[in-house]
Amino acid sequence: MADTLTPVLTDNWDVERSWTLASYEERGGYAALDTAFAMAPDDVINAVKESGLRGRGGAGFPTGMKWGFIPQDNPKPKYLVVNADESEPGTCKDTPLMLASPHTLVEGVIISSYAIRANTAFIYVRGEILHVIRRLQRAVQEAYLAGHLGKNIHGSGFDLDLIVHAGAGAYICGEETALLEGLEGRRGQPRLRPPFPAVAGLYASPTVINNVESIASVPSIIANGAAWFAGMGTEKSNGYGIFSLSGHVTRPGQYEAPLGITLRELIDLAGGMREGHELKFWTPGGSSTPLLTPEHLDVPLDFESVGAAGSMLGTRALQLFDETTCVVRAVLRWTEFYKHESCGKCTPCREGTWWLTQTLAKLEKGEGSESDLDLLLDQCDNILGRSFCALGDGATSPISSSIQHFRDEYLAHLSHGGCPFDPAASTAFAPAGATA
Amino acid sequence: MTLDTKTWDELREIAARYPEARSGLLPMLHLVQSVEGRVTPEGIEACAEVLGISAAEVNGVATFYTMYKRKPVGDYHVGVCTNTLCAVMGGDLIFERLKDHLDVGNDETTPEEEGRRSITLEHIECNAACDYAPVMMVNWEFMDNQTPESAVQVVDDLRAGNEVHSTRGPRLCTWREAERVLAGFPDDRADEGPAAGEPSLVGLKIARERGWTAGGTYGSRASDEGESK
Numbered sequence: 001m002a003d004t005l006t007p008v009l010t011d012n013w014d015v016e017r018s019w020t021l022a023s024y025e026e027r028g029g030y031a032a033l034d035t036a037f038a039m040a041p042d043d044v045i046n047a048v049k050e051s052g053l054r055g056r057g058g059a060g061f062p063t064g065m066k067w068g069f070i071p072q073d074n075p076k077p078k079y080l081v082v083n084a085d086e087s088e089p090g091t092c093k094d095t096p097l098m099l100a101s102p103h104t105l106v107e108g109v110i111i112s113s114y115a116i117r118a119n120t121a122f123i124y125v126r127g128e129i130l131h132v133i134r135r136l137q138r139a140v141q142e143a144y145l146a147g148h149l150g151k152n153i154h155g156s157g158f159d160l161d162l163i164v165h166a167g168a169g170a171y172i173c174g175e176e177t178a179l180l181e182g183l184e185g186r187r188g189q190p191r192l193r194p195p196f197p198a199v200a201g202l203y204a205s206p207t208v209i210n211n212v213e214s215i216a217s218v219p220s221i222i223a224n225g226a227a228w229f230a231g232m233g234t235e236k237s238n239g240y241g242i243f244s245l246s247g248h249v250t251r252p253g254q255y256e257a258p259l260g261i262t263l264r265e266l267i268d269l270a271g272g273m274r275e276g277h278e279l280k281f282w283t284p285g286g287s288s289t290p291l292l293t294p295e296h297l298d299v300p301l302d303f304e305s306v307g308a309a310g311s312m313l314g315t316r317a318l319q320l321f322d323e324t325t326c327v328v329r330a331v332l333r334w335t336e337f338y339k340h341e342s343c344g345k346c347t348p349c350r351e352g353t354w355w356l357t358q359t360l361a362k363l364e365k366g367e368g369s370e371s372d373l374d375l376l377l378d379q380c381d382n383i384l385g386r387s388f389c390a391l392g393d394g395a396t397s398p399i400s401s402s403i404q405h406f407r408d409e410y411l412a413h414l415s416h417g418g419c420p421f422d423p424a425a426s427t428a429f430a431p432a433g434a435t436a
Numbered sequence: 437m438t439l440d441t442k443t444w445d446e447l448r449e450i451a452a453r454y455p456e457a458r459s460g461l462l463p464m465l466h467l468v469q470s471v472e473g474r475v476t477p478e479g480i481e482a483c484a485e486v487l488g489i490s491a492a493e494v495n496g497v498a499t500f501y502t503m504y505k506r507k508p509v510g511d512y513h514v515g516v517c518t519n520t521l522c523a524v525m526g527g528d529l530i531f532e533r534l535k536d537h538l539d540v541g542n543d544e545t546t547p548e549e550e551g552r553r554s555i556t557l558e559h560i561e562c563n564a565a566c567d568y569a570p571v572m573m574v575n576w577e578f579m580d581n582q583t584p585e586s587a588v589q590v591v592d593d594l595r596a597g598n599e600v601h602s603t604r605g606p607r608l609c610t611w612r613e614a615e616r617v618l619a620g621f622p623d624d625r626a627d628e629g630p631a632a633g634e635p636s637l638v639g640l641k642i643a644r645e646r647g648w649t650a651g652g653t654y655g656s657r658a659s660d661e662g663e664s665k
Contacts, residue, residue, distance in 0.1 A: 003648035010640050011650075018631040032654060077455070089519050089562040096636040099604070120455060127466070127503050127618050128515075128563055130576040131605035131629060134617060138626035163453060166618040168462050168501035171561065185461030185487070187500040203456055224652030232650065240650060243639075246521055246566035253567045253635030255642075269642055287520065319521050319566065333520040337561055343500075427526035428570060429583045 002232045002258045004265065006240045008220050009213065010256045013100040019135050021142040024103035030148055032219040036111045037156040039222075044115035048218065050226035052238030057083055057174075057211030058285060058314045060237075060303045067208055069198035070116045076205040078118040081183065082109060084125035084136075084212045085167055085174040088286035089337060090317030093242040094212035096254060098125070098132045102139035106162065108215035110148060111222055113160050116208050120161050124179050127166040136164045171341035175389050176209040177201075178343065189345045190389040213242060233259035237302030241316055247282075248274045248322035248426075260305070263318060264297040277322035281405065285314015287334045288394025290401035291327075311401070324430075326421035327406045328413055331398045332360045338395035349392030352383040356399060363410055366418040373403055373410055438478050443471050447486045450620060458487050461497055463619045465504055470615035474505045503618075510545040510554030512594045513611045515573040516587070519562040525569040526583065531559050533584035534591060552595050556611075567635035568604075575614040577602035580633060605629040 012018045012027055024030070036044050049064030070078055082105065086094040098105060105123070113121045125133055140162050143149045151159045170188045172178045177191035180202050201207025217239065221229045230238045237259040243266055246252045250271030257266070263282065273279050281291045284301065290311040292299070299309045306313040321330065339353035359376050362368040380396035387393060403410065412420055424430055446467055451460035461483060468479030475498045477491075484491040498504045516531040517523075534557055538546050545556040565571045568580035572587055579590060580603040593600050600608045606628030617623050643649070 002650070003643070004646075005639055005643040005648045006650035007640050007643045007648075008650045008652075008654075010636075013632045014637050014640055014644075015631070017627070019626070028654060086564045087562060090521060090566050091562070092564045092566045095564040096632055100631040100636065126564070127462075128560070128573065128576045130614050130617060131578070131602065131626075134606075134622060134626040137617075137620070137622045141622075164620070165459070166463060166466065166620070167503075168465065168618075169503035170501050182462060182501075183459055184456070185458035185497065187497055220650075220652065220654045223654030228652050244567060246569060247525065251635070251638045252569075253638035255639030257639075270638070317566070321524065325524050330520045330524060333518070333523055337519055340561065423524075423528060426524045427529060428581070429526055 004261070005255060005257050005269070006232060007256050008240055009097055009101070009104060009216055009242060010254060013096070018100050019102055019139065021103060021139070021146060024101065028223075029103055030107055032223040033107060033110055033148065034154055036114055036222050037154055037158065041115050041117055044111065044222065047226045048115070048221060051221045051229040052233075052236075053214065053217055053221060053229065054237065054303065055211055056213035056217070056241060056315070058088065058312075060313060063210060063214050066198065066210070067112070067116050069196070070206045070208060071199060072117065074206050077120065078116055079202045079205060079207040080109060080113045080116060080118045080121040081179065081202060081207060081209045082121070082123045082212055082215050083174060083176060083179055083209055084123050085179060086212070087126055087171040087174050088288060088315055088317060089334060090244070090246060090283055090286045090319040091315040092244050092246065092317065093254060093315065095129055095132055097212060097216060097242070099135055102135045103143070104216045104219065105136075105212055106139050106143050106148070108218040109162055110153065110160055111218050112208070112210065112215055114158050118208070119159050120163070122183060122202075123162070123164050124173070124183055125164060125166055127168050133164065133166055140164055170343075171337075172343045172391060175391065178389070179209065180207070187343070189343045234300060234302045234304070236304055237313075243301065243316045243318060245270050245318050245320065247320040248277060248325070249320050250274055259302040260300040262298050262300055266318065267297075267320070273320065273322055277324065280321050280323045280325060281327060281402075282321065283314075283317060283319045284311050286317040287319075287337070288390070288397050289314040290397045291405060293405050322426075324421065324426040326419055326423075327402050327409050328360070328364050329419060329421070329423070331402045332357070332364050334398045335360055335395060338391065342391060346388035346392070348383045349387040349395065352379060352387075352392065353395050355379050356383075356395065360399070363413055364419060366413045366416060368414070370411060370414065373407065377403060439471065439482050443467065444482065444486075446619075446621070447482060451486055453620065458489065461487060461494065462501070465498055466615045467619035467621075469505065469509075470612045470619060473508050473612060508545065509611050510556040511610050512553060512608070513556045513558065513575050514591060514594075515558050515560035515563070515576075517561070517563055517569070517571045517573070518559040521562070521566050522570045527570040530570055530572065530582055530584050530587045534587055537588050538591060546595070553597055555591055555594060568633060574600070574602070574608050575611045577606070577608055577614075578604045580604060602629060604633045
């Protein structure tokens with residue numbers, strides 16, 4: 001039985017100058033590289049398969065299986081691309097990881113590239129996190145100088161170049177094929193699949209795209225063994241993950257734990273909800289995952305259980321809202337976000353997110369009628385599953401789940417002639433005991 | 437053409453970093469902004485010429501991404517997160533206060549004044565720092581846990597030319613200097629600022645206090661006890 005919290009990726013964040021090569025190597029960093037180089041690349045893939053590691057960027061696809069899809073008989077170069085475009089509302093785990101310990105990611109990139117036989121790798125990092133980019137640039141530079149990157153790494157005969165690529169502001173580039181478009185210097189619009197990136201990705205060559213946390217988990221799996229990793233978590237959701245608590249909780253922040261921990265346990269560790277208030281609704285994995293309520297406090301936070309509860313584990317971005325928060329206001333703001341970030345490629349999402357915003361904005365002002373709720377759900381029906389990529393699907397999640405759980409609150413806006421909540425009461429700087 | 441030789445050389449240098457030159461376009465546009473203060477027609481023509489593509493293709497890319505600006509940006513770009521969580525935690529009130537205090541609307545810049553720095557104010561989407569809400573960004577550096585009062589203090593200090601530090605990063609540079617780093621030309625300030633802020637460390641602190649670990653030799657306290665190299 002694993003401990004309640006299991007710091008691995010976060011374990012060196014409190015170390016003096018943890019972002020430097022010297023600090024990382026002092027704690028055994030880059031030693032997993034030699035373990036990997038002593039293995040055949042296929043054995044590294046098998047180890048990651050056996051560990052049960054599933055993608056930490058939200059979708060939960062088995063990482064080792066993704067690597068196994070790369071056709072090694074394809075004569076084109078293979079590429080590894082790290083998705084560091086962390087932008088899903090509520091998600092804030094990769095950013096502190098890269099700020100505090102960029103070398104964990106770099107070591108993971110080298111081992112993963114070796115496994116899939118890529119000699120060029122990229123970190124596509126969102127442009128809006130400048131100091132993270134500085135730390136990544138420095139880490140890559142240090143790794144080259146130390147012989148962890150470049151030609152014949154550690155005498156293994158393996159060559160790797162790693163390029164840090166800053167994006168320019170587009171949530172959609174977190175979608176892996178849109179990210180590839182951005183990396184190729186184009187508008188970030190998703191590509192039709194198939195072909196999948198494993199067959200024809202970057203420059204139409206076989207490409208693996210993985211989230212930061214997935215790749216950063218690889219050195220620990222190679223160093224400690226697949227069984228060690230698989231020994232944590234639940235039956236089908238193995239290992240540890242970073243859980244990010246934000247909002248109306250006493251101590252928001254990062255909690256690294258085996259998958260399957262519950263929100264009740266996490267809130268307890270975080271000192272409870274802010275004093276004098278209680279949980280009203282929460283997202284398990286960012287704004288694209290349907291809202292849950294206090295009745296879901298004991299749902300194990302793994303892929304299967306959260307799915308069975310009607311939502312998705314997503315990125316473990318636990319945004320917690322107490323009773324001072326208007327759910328209609330919250331959902332309207334998320335919807336405006338999806339409207340702003342829709343890339344415009346497909347009609348259901350491009351047009352639908354505008355329709356959703358108009359209908360919701362009217363309701364929020366207390367205008368319209370109860371039938372507008374049915375209109376909203378109908379609009380969601382015409383977007384969900386009919387959009388080109390998951391952005392459109394995600395846009396419907398907060399709306400349909402909030403109507404399911406908080407229909408009365410929508411109606412209260414109509415009977416009240418507007419929002420019945422005081423927005424000042426929900427702020428972090430509201431006087432203690434403020435009520436909505 | 438107003439771009440100098442150095443900029444042309446650096447645009448070519450960026451393109452040469454990649455297996456295919458066009459991959460350099462996003463950082464090249466960041467470089468254009470660092471030199472020109474926005475994406476200018478001259479900058480678009482230069483990118484097109486270096487990459488051997490049309491100006492219309494470059495323009496299509498420049499208009500897709502929100503960090504590229506067609507109007508001149510001030511000395512500092514101040515972004516207030518008003519996505520749901522930050523908005524609820526106070527971001528809306530902070531944004532309202534700054535609009536009022538600076539007398540500008542969204543995506544507008546304070547006028548040029550003798551002896552004062554200018555500020556472009558914008559509301560922004562989630563910037564991956566939700567555990568520090570409400571969050572403000574100055575030139576894409578974190579200003580964590582803001583209040584309306586602290587935000588006003590920050591912009592007043594910036595306008596007066598006082599030294600301001602990111603709460604989780606270095607001394608703030610100008611927007612143009614920041615854009616140069618995004619173009620892939622480091623400013624050698626990676627070592628400034630802390631490794632992590634308090635919220636990033638809360639879980640780790642509890643694990644330390646209670647003796648909780650993940651076991652294994654990599655990435656656990658065991659490595660401090662000499663079990664690995």
